[in-house]
Amino acid sequence: MTGGFSLLALPDFPWDRLVPYQDLARAHPGGIVDLSVGTPVDPVPPVAREALAAAADSPGYPLTYGTPRLREAAAGWLRRRHGVTIDPADVLPTIGSKELVAWLPTLLGVRPGERVVFPELAYPTYDVGARLAGAEPYATDGLLALGPERVPLVWVNSPSNPTGRVLPAEHLRKVVAWARERGAVVASDECYIELGWEEHPVSVLHPDVCEGSHENLLAVHSLSKRSNFAGYRAGFVTGDPRLVRRLLEVRKHAGMMMPAPVQAATAAVLDDDAHADEQRERYARRRAVLRPALERAGWRIEHSAAGLYLWATNGTGCWDQVRALAERGILVAPGEFYGDAGRDHVRVAITATDERVDAAVSRLQ
Numbered sequence: 001m002t003g004g005f006s007l008l009a010l011p012d013f014p015w016d017r018l019v020p021y022q023d024l025a026r027a028h029p030g031g032i033v034d035l036s037v038g039t040p041v042d043p044v045p046p047v048a049r050e051a052l053a054a055a056a057d058s059p060g061y062p063l064t065y066g067t068p069r070l071r072e073a074a075a076g077w078l079r080r081r082h083g084v085t086i087d088p089a090d091v092l093p094t095i096g097s098k099e100l101v102a103w104l105p106t107l108l109g110v111r112p113g114e115r116v117v118f119p120e121l122a123y124p125t126y127d128v129g130a131r132l133a134g135a136e137p138y139a140t141d142g143l144l145a146l147g148p149e150r151v152p153l154v155w156v157n158s159p160s161n162p163t164g165r166v167l168p169a170e171h172l173r174k175v176v177a178w179a180r181e182r183g184a185v186v187a188s189d190e191c192y193i194e195l196g197w198e199e200h201p202v203s204v205l206h207p208d209v210c211e212g213s214h215e216n217l218l219a220v221h222s223l224s225k226r227s228n229f230a231g232y233r234a235g236f237v238t239g240d241p242r243l244v245r246r247l248l249e250v251r252k253h254a255g256m257m258m259p260a261p262v263q264a265a266t267a268a269v270l271d272d273d274a275h276a277d278e279q280r281e282r283y284a285r286r287r288a289v290l291r292p293a294l295e296r297a298g299w300r301i302e303h304s305a306a307g308l309y310l311w312a313t314n315g316t317g318c319w320d321q322v323r324a325l326a327e328r329g330i331l332v333a334p335g336e337f338y339g340d341a342g343r344d345h346v347r348v349a350i351t352a353t354d355e356r357v358d359a360a361v362s363r364l365q
């Protein structure tokens, strides 16, 4: 207790533990190659900057619901690129997707003591979101282990961070059926959906998965990786109209609104595929050189069929692998950050510049 308030039990912010290895990698004569966090490094596309500048004079409050133009652009992108049909009225802008991931259990009214389910190896914010709502985080890949228990919310993430695994439509259909039987919401974090390499990711809202109904389903999207927008903070959520209306109501009260110039820029990038294809090509090239270089140096790559990461192991503990790579000036994330099941893996991001990726490749030789 501090001053009458009990502090929420949140996990340690894991990246702080990487600092000594960051120092080690920085000491390399050729400088650090940072493949740890996975932040975009390429330019924001001109189409976005122009739209942002054109909307710079935005003195009034933006709508939490977003502009009709933004909602139309999101629906158009889903239809064009992912074969998903939604009503633009069911799109809700978010300030990047991390805030929605962190607050979704709270916004949906998940109650203390209830269990929020997410994958065994996962982006840490699903766990944090459960805790912020006072709920129980529950990491599992086997829903059957829950038995007849009713849970309010199940997260899926395909392509996965950290493993790059893609869940086939058949698998997602089973999760949806399981959740619907229990009245659970399925929230599908689809922030890497445009980055399929060996496999083609499918949305939870695709007819092959949802069988014609979006009931109890939410898809969460991000522009951070597709459009180098991590600094703009832009995403959206869509799906079951009833749930989207509920989220809108709470978010209006809580002031969770995307700035108007960012709304304009987001609509512009959602309407444009050329820059996204170009960015995809950059990542494809980096992945094509990094993957064999890691393999030649003794790492085995698992999953990694999509997304921005190579999920790798050389059979030793993750911190030993972090050290071995940091000694070559290459910083990666220990698999343990994403769950105990990651203790023998490292996550290698493909988000450095071509020059830095080439430096990593030569150091791995």
Ligand SMILES: Cc1ncc(COP(=O)(O)O)c(C=O)c1O
Binding pocket: 038, 095, 096, 097, 098, 099, 101, 123, 157, 160, 161, 189, 191, 221, 222, 223, 224, 230, 234, 235
């Ligand atoms: C699985 C997953 N979800 C959500 C996010 C949040 O992305 P943003 O807040 O930039 O949209 C990330 C970021 O890396 C992620 O890996």
